[in-house]
Amino acid sequence: MTIDARKILTQSRRASRATALLSTAQKDQALAEFAREVVNQTESLLKANARDMKAAKGKISDVLLKRLELTPDKIQQIGKMISGVRDLEDPTGRTCRHLELDSGLILEQKTVPLGVLVVVFESRPDIIPQITSLVLKSGNTVVMKGGSEARATNLAFKKIWDDLAQRQTFLPRNWVQLVQGREEFRSLLKHHDLIDLVVPRGSNQLVQSVMKSTLAPVLGHADGICALYVHESAQLEQAIALIRDAKLQSPSTCNAIETVLIDAAIAEEFVAQLRAAHLPIEILSDRKIKKLWPSVKVAKEKDFHTEFGDARLAMKIVGDIDEAIEHINSHGSHHTDCIVAEDQGAQAAFVAQVDSASVMINASTRFADGFRYGLGAEVGISTAKIHVRGPAGLDSLVTTKNIVTGHGQIVADYVGPKARSFTHRKR
Amino acid sequence: MTIDARKILTQSRRASRATALLSTAQKDQALAEFAREVVNQTESLLKANARDMKAAKGKISDVLLKRLELTPDKIQQIGKMISGVRDLEDPTGRTCRHLELDSGLILEQKTVPLGVLVVVFESRPDIIPQITSLVLKSGNTVVMKGGSEARATNLAFKKIWDDLAQRQTFLPRNWVQLVQGREEFRSLLKHHDLIDLVVPRGSNQLVQSVMKSTLAPVLGHADGICALYVHESAQLEQAIALIRDAKLQSPSTCNAIETVLIDAAIAEEFVAQLRAAHLPIEILSDRKIKKLWPSVKVAKEKDFHTEFGDARLAMKIVGDIDEAIEHINSHGSHHTDCIVAEDQGAQAAFVAQVDSASVMINASTRFADGFRYGLGAEVGISTAKIHVRGPAGLDSLVTTKNIVTGHGQIVADYVGPKARSFTHRKR
Numbered sequence: 001m002t003i004d005a006r007k008i009l010t011q012s013r014r015a016s017r018a019t020a021l022l023s024t025a026q027k028d029q030a031l032a033e034f035a036r037e038v039v040n041q042t043e044s045l046l047k048a049n050a051r052d053m054k055a056a057k058g059k060i061s062d063v064l065l066k067r068l069e070l071t072p073d074k075i076q077q078i079g080k081m082i083s084g085v086r087d088l089e090d091p092t093g094r095t096c097r098h099l100e101l102d103s104g105l106i107l108e109q110k111t112v113p114l115g116v117l118v119v120v121f122e123s124r125p126d127i128i129p130q131i132t133s134l135v136l137k138s139g140n141t142v143v144m145k146g147g148s149e150a151r152a153t154n155l156a157f158k159k160i161w162d163d164l165a166q167r168q169t170f171l172p173r174n175w176v177q178l179v180q181g182r183e184e185f186r187s188l189l190k191h192h193d194l195i196d197l198v199v200p201r202g203s204n205q206l207v208q209s210v211m212k213s214t215l216a217p218v219l220g221h222a223d224g225i226c227a228l229y230v231h232e233s234a235q236l237e238q239a240i241a242l243i244r245d246a247k248l249q250s251p252s253t254c255n256a257i258e259t260v261l262i263d264a265a266i267a268e269e270f271v272a273q274l275r276a277a278h279l280p281i282e283i284l285s286d287r288k289i290k291k292l293w294p295s296v297k298v299a300k301e302k303d304f305h306t307e308f309g310d311a312r313l314a315m316k317i318v319g320d321i322d323e324a325i326e327h328i329n330s331h332g333s334h335h336t337d338c339i340v341a342e343d344q345g346a347q348a349a350f351v352a353q354v355d356s357a358s359v360m361i362n363a364s365t366r367f368a369d370g371f372r373y374g375l376g377a378e379v380g381i382s383t384a385k386i387h388v389r390g391p392a393g394l395d396s397l398v399t400t401k402n403i404v405t406g407h408g409q410i411v412a413d414y415v416g417p418k419a420r421s422f423t424h425r426k427r
Numbered sequence: 428m429t430i431d432a433r434k435i436l437t438q439s440r441r442a443s444r445a446t447a448l449l450s451t452a453q454k455d456q457a458l459a460e461f462a463r464e465v466v467n468q469t470e471s472l473l474k475a476n477a478r479d480m481k482a483a484k485g486k487i488s489d490v491l492l493k494r495l496e497l498t499p500d501k502i503q504q505i506g507k508m509i510s511g512v513r514d515l516e517d518p519t520g521r522t523c524r525h526l527e528l529d530s531g532l533i534l535e536q537k538t539v540p541l542g543v544l545v546v547v548f549e550s551r552p553d554i555i556p557q558i559t560s561l562v563l564k565s566g567n568t569v570v571m572k573g574g575s576e577a578r579a580t581n582l583a584f585k586k587i588w589d590d591l592a593q594r595q596t597f598l599p600r601n602w603v604q605l606v607q608g609r610e611e612f613r614s615l616l617k618h619h620d621l622i623d624l625v626v627p628r629g630s631n632q633l634v635q636s637v638m639k640s641t642l643a644p645v646l647g648h649a650d651g652i653c654a655l656y657v658h659e660s661a662q663l664e665q666a667i668a669l670i671r672d673a674k675l676q677s678p679s680t681c682n683a684i685e686t687v688l689i690d691a692a693i694a695e696e697f698v699a700q701l702r703a704a705h706l707p708i709e710i711l712s713d714r715k716i717k718k719l720w721p722s723v724k725v726a727k728e729k730d731f732h733t734e735f736g737d738a739r740l741a742m743k744i745v746g747d748i749d750e751a752i753e754h755i756n757s758h759g760s761h762h763t764d765c766i767v768a769e770d771q772g773a774q775a776a777f778v779a780q781v782d783s784a785s786v787m788i789n790a791s792t793r794f795a796d797g798f799r800y801g802l803g804a805e806v807g808i809s810t811a812k813i814h815v816r817g818p819a820g821l822d823s824l825v826t827t828k829n830i831v832t833g834h835g836q837i838v839a840d841y842v843g844p845k846a847r848s849f850t851h852r853k854r
Contacts, residue, residue: 017752017780099801105790107800114812115782196812217813238835245837325444351830353444355542363532363833372841373534373829374526374851385541385623385826386644387813399812402800403778406790408665410672414799424801 003179005187008143009194011174012116016141018172020113024090026170027136031086033168037160038129039079042072048156049125056149060123068123068149078129081377085133088376091394092139100425102414105406111398113139115196118188120210122202123147128157131199132176134377138397140196141175145185154178192216197397199380204307219392221383223333224254225307226365229324229350231341232265238362239270239340240277243313245364246338247281252309254381255336255358255368259304260315261324267317268292285315304331321346325353334383336360336368357383357390430606432614435570436621438601439543443568445599447540451517453597454563458513460595464587465556466506469499475583476552483576487550495550495576505556508804512560515803518821519566527852529841532833538825540566542623545615547637549629550574555584558626559603561804565824567623568602572612581605619643624824626807631734646819648810650760651681652734653792656751656777658768659692665789666697666767667704670740672791673765674708679736681808682763682785682795686731687742688751694744695719712742731758748773752780761810763787763795784810784817 038045049070056068097109117140121127128146135142146154158178165171179185189198192215199219200210208222228246230239246257262270271292283289284299296315303314304327318324328337338360339350347361358368368391370378375393382388388396414420465472476497483492524536544567548554555573562569573581585605592598606612616625619642626646627637635649655673657666673684689697698719710716711726723742730741731754745751755764765787766777774788785795795818797805802820809815815823840847 017756021779101794101799101801105794109817217811235835241835241837245839249837249839249842329444347832351828352448355444356828358829358831361830361832362835363831364837366838367528367532367831367833367836368829372528372838372849374528374849384644389826390536390829399816401778401783402785402795402817403788404785404790404794405774405788406794408662408668408789409794410668410676410791411793411799412672412676415676422799422801 003184003187005184006191006194008177008179009116009188009191012141012143012177013194015172015175016113016115019136019141019175020092020139022139022170024093027090027139028086030136030164030168030171031082031133033164034129034133034160035079035082035086037164038082038157039075041156041160042075045075045153045156046070046072048152051152052125052150060149064123064149068125068153070125070153074126078126081126082129082133085130085137085377085394088137088394090137091398096400098427100427101404101422102409102420103423105404105409106427108403108405109400110403112401114397114399115140116194117142117197117199117397118195118216119143119199119201120145120185120206121147121200122206123149125150125153125157127201128154130377131201132157132161134379134394134397136175138394140397143177143179143188145179145181145188148180151180186213189214189216201380217387219380219382219384219388219396221254221333221335221381223307223383224256224335225259225305225331225333226255226257226336226338227259227261227328227332228257228338228340228365229261229318229321229328230263230266230270231321231339231343231346232263233343233346234266234340235342236266236270236273240274240279242338242340242362242364243274243281244277244279246366247313248279248311249364249366251311253366254307255365256309257338257365258306258308258312258314259331260313261318261327262289262315263321263324264317264319280311282312283315284312286317288317289315307333321349325350329353329355332356335381336365338363338365357381430611430614432611433618433621435604435606436543436615436618439568439570439604440621442599442602443540443542446563446568446602447519447566449566449597451520454517454566455513457563457591457595457598458509458560460591461556461560461587462506462509462513464591465509465584466502468583468587469502472502472580472583473497473499475579478579479552479577487576491550491576495552495580497552497580501553505553508553509556509560512557512564512804512821515564515821517564518825523827525854527854528831528849529836529847530850532831532836533854535830535832536827537830539828541824541826542567543621544569544624544626544824545571545622545643546626546628547572547612547633548574548627549633550576552577552580552584554628555581557804558628559584559588561806561821561824563602565821567824570604570606570615572606572608572615575607578607613640616641616643628807644814646809646811646815646823647807648681648760648762650734650810651683651762652686652732652758652760653682653684653763653765654686654688654755654759655684655765655767655792656688656745656748656755657690657693657697658748658766658770658773659690660770660773661693661767662769663693663697663700667701667706669765669767669789669791670701671704671706673793674740675706675738676791676793678738680793681734682792683736684765684792685733685735685739685741686758687740688745688754689716689742690748690751691744691746707738709739710742711739713744715744716742734760748776752777756780756782759783762808763792765790765792784808
């Protein structure tokens with residue numbers, strides 16, 4: 001199937017003029033009905049999901065198969081998640097600045113929806129309800145592409161929205177669109193002039209390939225190479241507990257650590273304790289650690305630039321905190337890094353100089369996500385420095401608009417020898 | 428001269444670790460001394476500028492030559508501008524969020540410098556003092572490229588900073604760097620991994636070519652195709668005064684209008700009044716207006732997509748406000764657009780649906796700039812929706828960092844049947 005990408009995006013843009021005009025009450029009403037309908041239609045969702053599961057069996061790994069599966073319990077959770085998004089504060093219509101430029105000439109800067117989002121994701125079937133809820137709450141529209149394994153499930157969720165739009169005439173046609181196929185998706189990305197933000201949800205490979213294929217802004221992170229630094233003032237037992245959590249609690253997630261840096265001053269003692277802890281971790285270390293712990297493997301330089309995504313951990317002794325900071329800034333991915341230290345000067349230096357979206361002091365890197373950060377729902381985690389940095393919630397789906405209201409004021413009156421002055425008075 | 432772009436940017440990045448650590452007092456002290464030195468060295472600045480003027484004479488237009496020229500009065504103004512930047516609030520170190528995740532586990536989101544900026548500009552010699560002041564106040568570093576016509580003047584300003592850095596040892600080496608030559612500049616842009624933001628200050632051609640040559644984020648706008656819409660409820664005299672100002676007060680600026688849209692209901696009356704006003708504007712109109720005003724030229728479709736930058740103005744009759752909004756969203760550059768209307772419903776519909784960085788109600792589009800918007804100094808005007816939209820000041824040169832402080836908390840305690848709950852209590 002070939003698609004007319006420009007037509008799809010133009011429809012989405014037209015619909016976005018209508019979604020931007022929806023009141024908070026209308027959006028909340030639609031979300032309440034969506035939550036109810038998702039639960040009401042548990043049976044048809046399970047049926048669609050069973051078709052996907054049957055087709056996928058033997059073709060994808062058991063882990064992925066498990067992730068693809070819907071259960072009555074998961075559907076209940078999805079309903080709650082949608083209600084949770086409904087309960088979040090409307091991110092649009094907020095006043096960021098309100099300034100009198102001159103008597104009777106008022107500047108107001110307000111938050112407004114971004115417009116048209118393009119979201120691509122892999123096989124998790126709960127992404128459609130999550131993304132569409134966030135998109136509607138923020139007054140945007142969306143063109144989505146899901147994994148082919150979840151095709152029937154995705155269509156079943158989309159159908160719930162389509163049926164709702166039949167009943168709720170305030171919902172514009174085409175505010176949610178779903179395309180199938182990789183080539184179809186690629187053709188969308190070429191029309192960057194019609195896209196306000198691309199959100200890839202999935203593997204690093206997916207994110208990287210999206211970033212390379214579009215000039216539209218992309219919210220996300222290509223890598224999660226996170227480090228934990230054990231300062232000489234660290235409580236060593238705490239450091240070991242943090243390494244266990246940050247590496248093993250969920251090794252494949254982006255905020256798991258890949259590197260541990262150890263201050264030379266405490267290296268001998270710490271390595272001995274770590275060895276005694278018998279963590280199920282495969283250590284790739286520098287030669288100094290190898291001397292203290294002969295059974296570990298020796299790391300290659302590239303191991304300090306690698307997101308393993310499993311129980312491997314690169315480990316290195318550093319001379320001081322400066323070397324640790326330098327290593328993290330040059331080898332890491334500016335996502336989330338941790339210092340374990342009791343010394344407050346060391347904590348402050350690390351926080352000030354490590355150039356990452358999240359910096360942890362004596363806390364696991366795994367805390368860096370939208371739910372744990374209290375954002376309600378996560379759009380993604382950004383390692384970019386512009387727009388949004390770190391875990392991104394509903395607020396990342398809006399921009400601002402400057403509105404100047406006058407009664408015929410002209411700039412000519414504010415220049416030259418008899419120029420009027422601006423008052424620039426805050427309101 | 429070939430340059431080692433990677434080395435220059437790496438030096439800038441290293442220096443940015445130091446500038447990020449400067450206190451507000453240190454930055455303000457350096458800016459006060461810079462302002463004083465610029466005025467003290469009026470004579471050597473004028474001498475350098477005279478060399479540039481002599482070399483440029485006959486090679487560039489008189490307008491550009493005038494812009495290149497420094498005078499004692501202009502240098503005084505530059506000194507005041509630097510002091511003005513010093514007086515702005517430090518944009519770094521502000522707390523955006525402060526949340527207790529759980530007892531003893533605190534999230535703080537703070538503003539921090541972006542890092543390394545690359546700024547390219549054309550011949551105006553006051554840009555170096557302005558940009559360097561904004562860069563230092565926000566704790567960043569900068570690699571600049573100026574116009575070759577202003578080479579000696581630019582070097583003279585740069586030398587003032589270099590001499591200050593000799594005396595003020597808290598200023599790191601290489602926080603300001605200046606490269607010469609177009610090829611040298613292009614080679615910088617290739618190392619997008621080392622650049623946090625590119626700011627092109629100059630013609631549309633310059634901005635467009637920069638946007639096409641780098642994967643780093645670019646703050647700016649390629650076009651300023653602004654429109655003014657005369658609604659049927661407009662005070663017609665006011666509309667004419669606004670057109671005069673928005674088109675003629677400074678025709679070459681990005682916030683000048685290029686298009687006027689007129690409601691059909693009042694077209695006959697308005698065109699008659701506009702004709703009687705004898706504005707020195709060359710009108711390119713649709714055939715309906717041509718019938719009412721036979722002496723105007725007929726516009727081609729491309730005239731409605733063109734930034735004239737001179738006294739030409741494209742003009743068109745529209746059936747209603749929806750057609751006006753549709754025209755602006757599809758033909759304009761999302762920069763600044765104006766409605767002239769007394770009807771508040773029409774004003775609200777225009778504001779809500781015109782997808783532009785600034786929307787004016789009964790006020791000239793020419794008000795859309797950083798100084799008039801009360802930002803103190805303008806970094807640029809952005810038509811992007813992410814990071815910053817519209818006139819961008821000091822705040823556009825910072826990003827945020829999430830800092831989580833705990834005492835050994837691990838995520839494993841927050842999952843599973845005995846999971847601790849997050850408190851997410853605002854502080």
